[in-house]
Amino acid sequence: MSFVSRGFRGKRRDEGPSGRVPPGQYLVDDFPVLSAGPTPRTPLDQWDFVVTGAVAEPRHWTWDAFRALPSETVTKDIHCVTKWSKLDTVWEGVSVDTLLEDVESAAEYVVAFCDGGYTTNLPLEDVTDGQAWIAYGFDGEPLDPEHGGPARLLVPHLYFWKSAKWVRGLRLLDEDEPGFWESLGYHMYGDPWREQRYWGD
């Protein structure tokens, strides 16, 4: 640690339970909102969810069919690249494992795509084995549009821009392909524990 900011002591407000706040992050109690454009509002009767791309047979669910899938309630810590972390957030949604159950594919990557045109890329192995959900509930309530409702991707072990709001589908890919922020200087993978915020981190 060579550089010291003259006169800086820091407030060291609640640093949280050890081992739960990644480097460079601080805790918040509220739930900040970040997005690049207006909040899309797709009526539920026009909403659907698809699994497509490098798959033998694309899958498709209407809102009702999607809500009829087995759901899980999970409690997770989330970490935004803009430095805030929020502990013990409670989500309800469908595990990505459930959506990929009958999907035949040799793909290794996935791009989540969304209303409003947002995309984000992830290795397939990061959204399977109980690591990712399509969440439609937050804190016991339907997910607010400004937080990504009706449904968003939830991948809590990566920076939160990977948890794409207003998600409408997963496109499976043989090769990795940068999403929206990943094309604009943000890290391809985004592990908060390795502080992979930007290109080259």
Next chain:
Amino acid sequence: MARAAVLGRLRLTPIVWQLGEVAELVDETARVKTLVLEVRDWPGHRAGQHVDVRLTAEDGYQAQRSYSIASAPEDERLAITVERLDDGEVSPYLAQELVIGDKLELRGPIGGYFVWEVEQGGPLLLVGGGSGVVPLVAMLRHRSASGASVPARLVYSARSLDDVIYRGELDRRATSDDQFELRYALTREQPAGWSGYARRVDEAILREVAYPSCEGIAFVCGPTRFVETVADGLVGVGYAPEQVRTERFGPTGG
């Protein structure tokens, strides 16, 4: 291999920590200060981008926050404008503790969507709330520095006239540049005889300031509630969602 090929297309440049030296401090309002920094090897930026600032205490404790760049790409030195949040950890240090000659660790530029370059054209509708005006003013500074005549309008929501950041500069621009129009919305306190807007920015205001046929690009920056209202309102008056770019500021980030 595949991954390397994709990354190769992306001009992968690491964003490294650098030291800037405080060259000038400008009191903008009672709570807001501009830090003008000498940064050797600054890679350059586009108007609208931000930097990460990192503070390190003697025992190694660190805190990081993001701040919008206020200076134009054409300016010689890098400026950030910081609003002091009473409950904040980083902003009180930047706004009260730093003196000329102090060093500050930062890295950037960061962000590539909430940006405007002259080549993107216009007209430019800028809607800012509080310190959310900072990246918008960087765009106006870039517009003037490059001699562009792209029409631009700024709607600036502040609590009172005393809370308006860069007021002298903005008023001067509005007087001297007939392609630039400035409207203030003062939400809490208005001077006697105030003829500007005296309420929060709403759809009626946006209807008045929108360019004919909702041409061009709109940039909206401010606290979450403000951005949600304005972005929805712009879509309501006829802007396509892809014409509206947003960035949010809030107490979180202190």
